[in-house]
Amino acid sequence: MFDFFFKWRHRRIIRRSSISEKQWQDAFSSLPLLAGINAKEKQQLQELTILFLHYKAFEGAQGFVVTQSNALIIALQACLPILNLGINSFSGWYSVIVYPAGFVTRRVTTDESGVEHVVHSNLAGESWQKGPVVLAWDDTENAGIIDGHNLVIHEFAHKLDMQNGVANGFPPLHAEMDTELWVEAFSAGYKDFQQKCEKGKHIGINCYAATDPAEFFAGLSEVFFEHPEVIFRHYNNIYDQLRLYYRQDPLLRLGRKS
Numbered sequence: 001m002f003d004f005f006f007k008w009r010h011r012r013i014i015r016r017s018s019i020s021e022k023q024w025q026d027a028f029s030s031l032p033l034l035a036g037i038n039a040k041e042k043q044q045l046q047e048l049t050i051l052f053l054h055y056k057a058f059e060g061a062q063g064f065v066v067t068q069s070n071a072l073i074i075a076l077q078a079c080l081p082i083l084n085l086g087i088n089s090f091s092g093w094y095s096v097i098v099y100p101a102g103f104v105t106r107r108v109t110t111d112e113s114g115v116e117h118v119v120h121s122n123l124a125g126e127s128w129q130k131g132p133v134v135l136a137w138d139d140t141e142n143a144g145i146i147d148g149h150n151l152v153i154h155e156f157a158h159k160l161d162m163q164n165g166v167a168n169g170f171p172p173l174h175a176e177m178d179t180e181l182w183v184e185a186f187s188a189g190y191k192d193f194q195q196k197c198e199k200g201k202h203i204g205i206n207c208y209a210a211t212d213p214a215e216f217f218a219g220l221s222e223v224f225f226e227h228p229e230v231i232f233r234h235y236n237n238i239y240d241q242l243r244l245y246y247r248q249d250p251l252l253r254l255g256r257k258s
């Protein structure tokens with residue numbers, strides 16, 4: 001009954017969307033990341049994007065004004081990973097905050113001996129558990145070019161990871177997936193990747209992904225959608241798990257399957 005109600009409500013929101021064909025065209029043409037999606041996927045992505053824009057509030061920070069075109073570019077990229085997962089995978093939080101450029105955070109942490117430390121960090125984005133996603137527009141604007149780095153996918157991958165608690169590189173898996181296979185693939189891959197980074201060996205994945213398992217999942221998700229062949233080549237088992245989790249095969253979509 002509830003399912004039927006939500007579907008009906010979503011159809012109505014989609015039908016009433018005011019986004020013009022020109023706005024869609026402009027947004028799609030600025031996002032090479034979306035090249036290769038077929039007509040059915042395009043329609044699905046547009047529908048998810050409309051729902052995303054309906055349910056999430058965009059807020060500019062430090063004087064930045066989020067235009068409809070800015071929001072569209074963010075939403076389209078945020079919705080690519082959930083193309084086959086549905087809008088409910090982004091439920092439980094409300095807003096997207098956009099800074100004009102990288103921003104500085106000030107956090108107070110307490111160490112084991114109870115001493116407080118003030119930590120300042122320069123960030124391009126962050127995701128809060130049950131809270132907002134924060135993005136720097138200068139890094140977001142060009143995120144959709146295909147260079148293996150995508151801030152939007154990175155931050156929203158954290159959001160997916162946080163569906164079952166703190167971000168730890170272990171999002172809620174689908175019933176048909178095997179938890180053991182996920183853990184094996186990601187544990188072995190993480191260890192190997194940390195070693196590669198320590199040795200200064202670059203394989204096309206940013207070494208920030210070696211920071212912790214949550215960053216590994218988010219970092220590999222970026223590469224999965226932009227340079228899937230890198231994951232396929234170096235971490236074949238992880239590629240399989242990500243393909244099953246996202247229910248997408250970017251290698252196939254981008255025509256890079258040999």
Ligand SMILES: [Zn+2]
Pocket residue numbers: 154158214215218
């Ligand atoms: Zn991160």
